[in-house]
Amino acid sequence: MSSMAPGRTPTMRDVxxxxxxxxxxxxxxxxGDPRVSxxxxxxxxxxxxxxxxxxxxxxxxLRTGRSSGLLGLVVTNLSNPFYSELALGVEGLASANGMRVxxxxxxxxxxxxxxxxxxxxxxxxxGIIVVPAGNDHTHLxxxxxxxxxxxxxxxxxxxxxxxxxVVDDFGGSRRATAALVERGHRRIGFLGLGRSxxxxxxxxxxxxxxxxxxGLPIEDALLRSVPPDAGAAEAxxxxxLGAADPPTALFxxxxxxxxxxxxxxxxxxxxxxxxxxxxxxxxxxxxxxxxVVTYDTGELGRRAAELLLERIADEDSAAHPRLxxxxxxxxxxxxxxxx
Amino acid sequence: MSSMAPGRTPTMRDVxxxxxxxxxxxxxxxxGDPRVSxxxxxxxxxxxxxxxxxxxxxxxxLRTGRSSGLLGLVVTNLSNPFYSELALGVEGLASANGMRVxxxxxxxxxxxxxxxxxxxxxxxxxGIIVVPAGNDHTHLxxxxxxxxxxxxxxxxxxxxxxxxxVVDDFGGSRRATAALVERGHRRIGFLGLGRSxxxxxxxxxxxxxxxxxxGLPIEDALLRSVPPDAGAAEAxxxxxLGAADPPTALFxxxxxxxxxxxxxxxxxxxxxxxxxxxxxxxxxxxxxxxxVVTYDTGELGRRAAELLLERIADEDSAAHPRLxxxxxxxxxxxxxxxx
Numbered sequence: 001m002s003s004m005a006p007g008r009t010p011t012m013r014d015v016x017x018x019x020x021x022x023x024x025x026x027x028x029x030x031x032g033d034p035r036v037s038x039x040x041x042x043x044x045x046x047x048x049x050x051x052x053x054x055x056x057x058x059x060x061x062l063r064t065g066r067s068s069g070l071l072g073l074v075v076t077n078l079s080n081p082f083y084s085e086l087a088l089g090v091e092g093l094a095s096a097n098g099m100r101v102x103x104x105x106x107x108x109x110x111x112x113x114x115x116x117x118x119x120x121x122x123x124x125x126x127g128i129i130v131v132p133a134g135n136d137h138t139h140l141x142x143x144x145x146x147x148x149x150x151x152x153x154x155x156x157x158x159x160x161x162x163x164x165x166v167v168d169d170f171g172g173s174r175r176a177t178a179a180l181v182e183r184g185h186r187r188i189g190f191l192g193l194g195r196s197x198x199x200x201x202x203x204x205x206x207x208x209x210x211x212x213x214x215g216l217p218i219e220d221a222l223l224r225s226v227p228p229d230a231g232a233a234e235a236x237x238x239x240x241l242g243a244a245d246p247p248t249a250l251f252x253x254x255x256x257x258x259x260x261x262x263x264x265x266x267x268x269x270x271x272x273x274x275x276x277x278x279x280x281x282x283x284x285x286x287x288x289x290x291x292v293v294t295y296d297t298g299e300l301g302r303r304a305a306e307l308l309l310e311r312i313a314d315e316d317s318a319a320h321p322r323l324x325x326x327x328x329x330x331x332x333x334x335x336x337x338x339x
Numbered sequence: 340m341s342s343m344a345p346g347r348t349p350t351m352r353d354v355x356x357x358x359x360x361x362x363x364x365x366x367x368x369x370x371g372d373p374r375v376s377x378x379x380x381x382x383x384x385x386x387x388x389x390x391x392x393x394x395x396x397x398x399x400x401l402r403t404g405r406s407s408g409l410l411g412l413v414v415t416n417l418s419n420p421f422y423s424e425l426a427l428g429v430e431g432l433a434s435a436n437g438m439r440v441x442x443x444x445x446x447x448x449x450x451x452x453x454x455x456x457x458x459x460x461x462x463x464x465x466g467i468i469v470v471p472a473g474n475d476h477t478h479l480x481x482x483x484x485x486x487x488x489x490x491x492x493x494x495x496x497x498x499x500x501x502x503x504x505v506v507d508d509f510g511g512s513r514r515a516t517a518a519l520v521e522r523g524h525r526r527i528g529f530l531g532l533g534r535s536x537x538x539x540x541x542x543x544x545x546x547x548x549x550x551x552x553x554g555l556p557i558e559d560a561l562l563r564s565v566p567p568d569a570g571a572a573e574a575x576x577x578x579x580l581g582a583a584d585p586p587t588a589l590f591x592x593x594x595x596x597x598x599x600x601x602x603x604x605x606x607x608x609x610x611x612x613x614x615x616x617x618x619x620x621x622x623x624x625x626x627x628x629x630x631v632v633t634y635d636t637g638e639l640g641r642r643a644a645e646l647l648l649e650r651i652a653d654e655d656s657a658a659h660p661r662l663x664x665x666x667x668x669x670x671x672x673x674x675x676x677x678x
């Protein structure tokens with residue numbers, strides 16, 4: 001049990017320290033989250049009582065129906081199943097807390113992102129989760145949005161202090177490349193993303209780390225950036241496979257690149273192995289094997305919503321920004337055979 | 340050139356009649372749509388001038404930036420690529436007209452649909468496009484939404500008069516089943532949707548019409564309704580294929596059912612042919628062939644947005660509700676082979 005300066009209004013963090021639990025547990029308890037055990041719940045509520053903790057207006061509004069009941073979610077590309085799964089995760093948690101979600105799609109356009117955030121902020125949403133289109137995050141600073149809570153998803157914030165949830169891009173890439181090396185591959189073509197994107201940089205870094213850790217050289221000719229255009233990944237993969245000394249495996253840094261590489265391999269009849277970051281729906285129905293780095297996209301959305309609800313409920317907005325990382329696993333798809 | 344009662348304020352329909360063009364052409368001209376030829380544009384603007392037609396406040400707001408700039412879109416299931424493509428179509432047209440879109444997902448829940456429509460209506464959207472979750476559309480009547488324009492997508496309205504855009508569910512199903520019959524199939528298992536859904540009823544009707552037109556009997560045992568649960572379609576397909584006298588082909592009434600049927604066929608090594616309603620992304624990478632009824636989902640979204648923008652811009656709200664039908668084509672996916 002920690003001490004508290006006398007006279008100061010207690011915060012959710014004070015309650016957490018008093019009950020010797022995490023602020024998240026306090027938040028969950030006050031939201032009636034079923035994951036909190038009855039024993040833990042009693043402990044938290046005893047501390048709430050003892051410290052005479054009262055949640056702020058917004059938080060009370062949340063429970064009594066005076067809040068707007070609406071969260072905003074801004075993503076870059078709804079046609080990518082990654083983002084629709086993320087949206088369902090956000091929605092699931094919002095729904096469990098009696099709230100709804102409205103979703104905006106930027107198509108990767110920064111101006112549209114600014115407008116959508118402004119549209120939502122000016123329409124009484126309680127908070128916003130944003131998958132940022134670029135590296136300029138200044139318009140996402142709660143300070144410029146009348147204190148509206150903001151959480152970033154898939155990328156950490158640049159130049160502002162807000163909570164964020166990211167995928168373990170580095171670790172997932174390192175593991176996928178290490179698996180290819182273990183299978184005997186020494187020259188692996190890398191179909192990367194834009195170099196200025198955090199996600200792209202982390203996935204490239206993981207790939208290179210695995211090569212280094214295996215004592216393999218990093219060949220610039222095998223490291224390619226693929227523009228986000230239809231057909232670009234296939235073209236780059238065809239180039240790599242058509243070289244005089246082609247790589248024996250390809251590692252693609254996202255699902256669009258993986259599908260392009262898959263097409264190039266299928267069309268040329270290349271024996272190259274294929275691995276890629278991001279899961280691909282129905283890949284178990286494909287004619288040839290592919291290994292993918294998967295992660296729980298719904299969980300990513302749920303964690304982002306959880307951080308956001310905590311910020312909405314917690315008046316202690318000076319709490320340090322949190323960075324939550326979602327782990328990855330490597331999954332091998334093998335063609336479905338009659339059983 | 341039609342006559343007009345003297346003294347009455349001219350409407351967009353009067354302009355259309357005067358210029359001998361459709362109201363849609365007038366609307367497009369006033370929105371600056373590039374599809375209107377310069378000649379047609381001059382003709383419409385001459386009529387606008389002659390009749391001293393002035394668009395209403397909302398319409399003027401649209402052009403001068405005083406409108407909210409935001410359209411609402413409510414869909415049933417964002418994790419189905421069908422709805423994300425529809426959303427991109429709505430967005431494309433909205434964006435070309437300087438507007439943004441916020442999207443809500445109901446998960447097929449009628450209460451959530453009511454709440455999301457209310458959330459959007461109370462937050463100054465200019466109009467709403469809804470894919471209704473059920474057959475109760477009373478809460479979608481503009482009369483109960485302060486006159487807010489509403490357009491339904493994928494289903495016609497029940498008990499209210501609003502514009503709608505639907506897919507040719509009947510014609511697409513009829514064509515797919517007819518193609519299976521042409522390939523020699525006489526007994527076709529049908530994996531249908533809920534019987535109370537308009538879409539499900541129309542697709543079943545098309546299937547039965549094709550059988551009748553081919554002089555084939557309609558066997559109740561081959562007509563199945565599949566609940567919208569994961570794995571349900573596969574289970575129903577396994578039942579059909581495991582019968583003493585199994586069908587030689589399956590026709591699935593939506594993409595989820597098609598994938599379930601595909602799995603059942605692959606697992607059992609059944610020689611049954613497979614066709615399904617709705618396209619399936621990446622089906623060309625599948626190991627076995629599948630035929631699908633496709634349609635331009637983006638166009639469905641664009642047409643819905645177009646109808647909505649016309650209602651927003653046109654004060655003549657008494658105009659009859661319009662029903663736009665999007666055509667279908669049958670597409671055969673064959674496994675990709677090394678070229």
